[in-house]
Amino acid sequence: MVEKETEKKPKEPDVLQYTNYRVYLRDYYDFKKRSSAAFSLRFFAEKAGLSSHAHLKLVIDGKRNITKNTVIKLITGLGLDPQRATYFESLVFFNQATSEKEKQLFYAQLIKASPRSKLRKLEDTQFRIFKEWFHTVILEMVALKDFKTAPEWVSKRLMKKVTPAQVTESFKLLSELGLLVKTANGFRRQDTHLTTDDEVKSLLVKNYHEEMISQAEQALSNIPAAERDISSLTFGIRRKDFPALKKHLQLMRKELLDFSVESGEAEEVVQVNLQLFPLTKGI
Numbered sequence: 001m002v003e004k005e006t007e008k009k010p011k012e013p014d015v016l017q018y019t020n021y022r023v024y025l026r027d028y029y030d031f032k033k034r035s036s037a038a039f040s041l042r043f044f045a046e047k048a049g050l051s052s053h054a055h056l057k058l059v060i061d062g063k064r065n066i067t068k069n070t071v072i073k074l075i076t077g078l079g080l081d082p083q084r085a086t087y088f089e090s091l092v093f094f095n096q097a098t099s100e101k102e103k104q105l106f107y108a109q110l111i112k113a114s115p116r117s118k119l120r121k122l123e124d125t126q127f128r129i130f131k132e133w134f135h136t137v138i139l140e141m142v143a144l145k146d147f148k149t150a151p152e153w154v155s156k157r158l159m160k161k162v163t164p165a166q167v168t169e170s171f172k173l174l175s176e177l178g179l180l181v182k183t184a185n186g187f188r189r190q191d192t193h194l195t196t197d198d199e200v201k202s203l204l205v206k207n208y209h210e211e212m213i214s215q216a217e218q219a220l221s222n223i224p225a226a227e228r229d230i231s232s233l234t235f236g237i238r239r240k241d242f243p244a245l246k247k248h249l250q251l252m253r254k255e256l257l258d259f260s261v262e263s264g265e266a267e268e269v270v271q272v273n274l275q276l277f278p279l280t281k282g283i
Contacts, residue, residue, distance in 0.1 A: 011032060013028050013031055017086060020095055021088060021092045022060055024088075025056075025060050028078065041056055041057055044056065044077060047077045048077025049073045049076065065096045066096075070090075071092050086109075086113045087110060087113040090110045093106045117215075129173065130207050131208075132170075133208070133211035133215060134158065134161070135173060135174060136208075138171070139174055139179055139180065140266075141157065141269055142188070142189050143265075143266050144268075144269070145265055147213050149171075149187060151164035151165070159222075174202050212273055216271070236281065249276055251273060253272075
């Protein structure tokens with residue numbers, strides 16, 4: 001007699017594995033709906049003590065934000081334990097934050113809320129990669145033809161803007177991420193890409209760009225003009241052409257990679273910043 005394979009029941013979504021509270025609410029609703037045909041947004045809203053299920057739908061669709069009072073009601077409706085309740089509350093305000101200072105604040109609270117969260121897995125490695133500019137530079141330096149693993153040598157090549165202790169810590173961090181592999185002669189780069197969820201990525205990438213813009217500002221004063229190129233253009237465009245202009249810069253960035261050489265052939269590491277932003281705002 002052949003027994004039928006028992007189908008695994010889908011697990012209820014765990015908020016600790018989410019970086020966007022709206023996605024979590026949508027997945028929670030879908031899960032409950034599959035479990036019981038009687039479950040509806042109206043039922044969920046009433047269970048949470050909300051006055052309008054229509055507003056809840058707009059929140060899930062990203063068309064409305066929620067207040068702290070609504071967060072507390074949703075926590076009750078979701079039946080979250082204290083740890084997940086704290087994480088959910090911080091996640092809501094992280095997603096809804098309008099300034100970088102607010103995002104940084106609630107991001108830190110999210111990390112503190114749970115060591116098992118998806119965000120925590122990113123904190124100790126990827127967050128620092130983007131927060132401190134020199135990690136990506138050191139990663140590229142490993143491919144230099146005359147590269148030496150001595151932290152003092154790396155520090156000197158980086159014009160002593162990074163201490164030997166920071167270089168040592170960077171080697172450790174890059175190795176933990178799997179971006180560097182220890183070899184008998186030093187290090188070898190791995191073809192591994194850093195990936196994050198969009199919600200976290202926006203914060204990390206902004207940190208990275210701020211650091212590199214700061215490096216460009218320092219180069220303007222400290223690097224001779226013959227060894228750098230910092231220029232700008234200011235011109236008027238048709239509003240409808242902005243997406244095409246942005247696309248052109250993206251293609252240009254890919255073309256610049258043609259100058260990148262194979263590992264062991266590079267002699268210097270350079271940074272190219274391209275910025276496009278409006279100086280006027282339509283009325």
